[in-house]
Amino acid sequence: MNKYKSPISGHLDIFVVQNKDEFEGNIKCWNDILIHGDPEALRSLANMLLKLADLDQETIPDLPIGARKHYHLQPKFDLSNSSEQVIIGRLDAKGTGAFYDRYIPTED
Numbered sequence: 287m288n289k290y291k292s293p294i295s296g297h298l299d300i301f302v303v304q305n306k307d308e309f310e311g312n313i314k315c316w317n318d319i320l321i322h323g324d325p326e327a328l329r330s331l332a333n334m335l336l337k338l339a340d341l342d343q344e345t346i347p348d349l350p351i352g353a354r355k356h357y358h359l360q361p362k363f364d365l366s367n368s369s370e371q372v373i374i375g376r377l378d379a380k381g382t383g384a385f386y387d388r389y390i391p392t393e394d
Contacts, residue, residue, distance in 0.1 A: 292364045293334050293357070296326030299366040300359070334374065343380040351381035 303318045323331065334357060343355050356375025359365050365372065377385050 290363060293330065294327060294359065294364045295330045296324045296328075297366065298323040298327035298331060298359075298364070298369070300369045300372050302370055338374065338376060341376070343376065343378075346380070349380050352379045352384070354379050354386075 299320075299322045301320055303320060304315070305318060306313060306315050308314075321331075338355065338357065341355055343349060346355065349355060354376040356373050359369075359372040359374065361367055361369045361371060377389065379385075
């Protein structure tokens with residue numbers, strides 16, 4: 287069996303911070319996703335994103351129509367032990383170009 291080779295080199299930490307603020311009795315809650323890395327890790331993440339962006343999903347025979355190519359980044363293997371699991375993927379589906387239902391575009 288081959289040893290797993292991560293696409294991420296260097297040191298990369300990705301985690302969620304939950305925030306809460308109160309103003310005049312109104313409480314607002316939100317999450318921030320923090321991505322921190324050394325230069326080597328940030329470059330390897332950028333290369334992964336470019337590879338995913340440039341990928342022609344139509345040429346992947348084992349990717350079903352309607353599926354989206356994605357990569358899993360796992361703590362302890364690809365990310366720091368203090369990271370959360372991360373899935374990076376295409377928004378557009380193979381064969382249809384459709385986005386998934388939960389997607390809400392930005393307002394112009």
